[in-house]
Amino acid sequence: xxxxxxxxxMMTGPGLALFYGGxxxxxxxxGDDDAELRADxxxxxxxxxxxxxxxxxxxxxxxxxxxxxxxRGVGADPNPDYAGQFRKQLSWSTS
Numbered sequence: 001x002x003x004x005x006x007x008x009x010m011m012t013g014p015g016l017a018l019f020y021g022g023x024x025x026x027x028x029x030x031g032d033d034d035a036e037l038r039a040d041x042x043x044x045x046x047x048x049x050x051x052x053x054x055x056x057x058x059x060x061x062x063x064x065x066x067x068x069x070x071x072r073g074v075g076a077d078p079n080p081d082y083a084g085q086f087r088k089q090l091s092w093s094t095s
Contacts, residue, residue: 005047009040009043009044012036012040013033013036013037013040016032016033016036017029017033020032048070048071049069049070050066050069052068052071052074053065053066053067053068053069053071054066056068
């Protein structure tokens with residue numbers, strides 16, 4: 001999921017370049033591109049600081065907890081709670 005989100009963020013820049021390339025003047029596009037890159041940076045940092053924890057943290061009052069805030073305790077090993085679900089979905093889609 002994180003790889004997919006990163007790929008979407010990397011597609012945003014070239015997508016805007018192709019879309020706005022012939023529609024607006026170069027000066028206007030440069031400002032829009034700068035704003036888009038700053039927004040991408042903010043979104044990436046916010047996801048790492050609190051978004052991941054709200055999505056995959058424990059049981060909170062509404063959506064999750066800040067158990068993994070600032071990616072605390074997050075490693076490269078698969079989470080046993082979610083790894084089985086992904087394996088099950090992958091085996092179902094390939095059969």
